[in-house]
Amino acid sequence: MNLFYAPDLKSSQEQVPLSGPEAHHIQRVFRKRSGEQIRLTNGKGLLATCTIQSADRGSVTCLVDQLETIAPLAEQSIVVGLALIRPNRMDWAIEKLTELGIGCIQPITFQHSSVRQFKHQHLQNIAVAAMKQSGQAYMPKISPLLDFKEWLSTSKREKNHLLLVAHPGASAVSLSELPADSSNGATILIGPEGGFSEEEVAASKSENFQQISLGQHILRAETAAIVAVSQLKMRLGL
Ligand code: SAH
Numbered sequence: 164m165n166l167f168y169a170p171d172l173k174s175s176q177e178q179v180p181l182s183g184p185e186a187h188h189i190q191r192v193f194r195k196r197s198g199e200q201i202r203l204t205n206g207k208g209l210l211a212t213c214t215i216q217s218a219d220r221g222s223v224t225c226l227v228d229q230l231e232t233i234a235p236l237a238e239q240s241i242v243v244g245l246a247l248i249r250p251n252r253m254d255w256a257i258e259k260l261t262e263l264g265i266g267c268i269q270p271i272t273f274q275h276s277s278v279r280q281f282k283h284q285h286l287q288n289i290a291v292a293a294m295k296q297s298g299q300a301y302m303p304k305i306s307p308l309l310d311f312k313e314w315l316s317t318s319k320r321e322k323n324h325l326l327l328v329a330h331p332g333a334s335a336v337s338l339s340e341l342p343a344d345s346s347n348g349a350t351i352l353i354g355p356e357g358g359f360s361e362e363e364v365a366a367s368k369s370e371n372f373q374q375i376s377l378g379q380h381i382l383r384a385e386t387a388a389i390v391a392v393s394q395l396k397m398r399l400g401l
Contacts, residue, residue, distance in 0.1 A: 164202050164212070165193055166295045172205040174232065179203060179213060179225045186223040189215070201225065206294060206302035208233045233300040238401045239266035240324070240348020241392060246271055246355035247278050247308060248384050256385040257286050260303065261293035263392050266348070267304045269318075273311050275357030281308045311363055315370055318350075325349035326372040329387050330359055335376035338394045349395055351375070353388045 167189055169179055181189065181203075189195045197218050203211045203225065210233055213225035243260060247253065247270050260268055268290075270281060286305050294302040309317075320326070325346045327338075352359075352367060359367075364374075377390045 164200055165195070166202045166204060166298055168206060168291050168295060169203040169211075170205055172203055172209050172211060174209060174230060176211075176230075177227050178216070179211070179227065181223045181225065182221055186218075186221055189223050190218050190221075195223075200228070204294070204300040206291070206300070208235060208300050210300040235301060236264060236401070237348070237399060238264045238396055239301060239303075241265040241395055241399075242267040242269060242348070242350040243388055243392060244269045244271050244314065244350060244352040245388050246273050246353055246384055247276055247281055248355065249278055250280055250282070252383070252385045253278075253286065254289050256388050257289045257305065258293045259385075259389050260392060261290045261299075262297045263389070263396070264297075264299055264301065265303050265392055267306060269306045269314060270308045271311050271314055271352070272308065273355050273357075273363055274360040276355045277357065278355070283307060312366070315366060321347060323347040326367075326370065327351040327375045327391075328359070328364070328367045328372040329353050329377055329391050330364060330374045331376045331381075332374060335374040337376050337378075338391075338398050341373070341398070346399065349399070351391045351395065353384050353391065356384060 167185055195215055197215045199215050201213055203213055210231045211227045212229040213227050216224045216226045245268055290302050290305055323346050377387055
């Protein structure tokens with residue numbers, strides 16, 4: 164059953180009115196008519212199975228048949244601090260990271276970042292589409308763009324949370340070499356095409372980030388982000 168996005172969906176709701184792009188998607192793209200069933204999610208764990216009551220031009224009203232609260236998966240404790248990369252590559256990264264089901268994507272500008280274009284709403288729309296397509300009731304939070312120094316000094320660190328920086332080099336280890344622990348999720352930093360500056364590597368080290376190698380090849384940032392998350396999911400047993 165097709166899944167659609169209703170950000171304002173509440174657990175007490177019996178009737179859900181939809182308009183704008185989502186109503187268009189239901190009526191024009193999926194050609195759903197009244198009497199048909201669809202699923203709705205608010206992207207925060209609520210999942211409703213609904214029957215379309217009415218579908219008029221630009222507006223759809225759904226009646227909730229069944230409402231479930233999906234418990235958050237452990238993979239939502241993964242945060243990716245991703246360097247701002249070229250728009251089409253950023254779009255790809257957001258789509259794939261959403262499919263993998265993580266908790267948060269933090270776009271960051273580093274000293275060697277050359278890209279400046281950041282369209283927050285556009286990236287959120289990509290995450291919505293990827294969440295729907297992959298049938299999930301959770302969508303990663305896409306945080307506003309931050310400068311690395313600012314992010315490092317303001318971000319909150321939870322207890323037992325693994326802090327990692329993807330940066331191959333003499334002191335880097337692979338994720339499988341890290342000693343086993345009962346970690347409560349992880350944050351991993353992925354640098355820009357120009358790599359991290361010496362200063363940034365040192366700053367992350369002094370905040371207890373461990374250097375991680377993702378293999379012998381130099382990957383593009385967006386590939387590194389996907390590889391890092393899939394390796395992390397294996398390590399966290401997800
Ligand atoms: N010219 C840059 C390469 C940057 S690749 C340099 O020499 O550092 C973009 C980012 O992807 C890197 O900053 C790193 O975070 C990640 N990355 C790419 N390949 C990697 C690998 N084999 N191991 C760990 N991180 C990697």
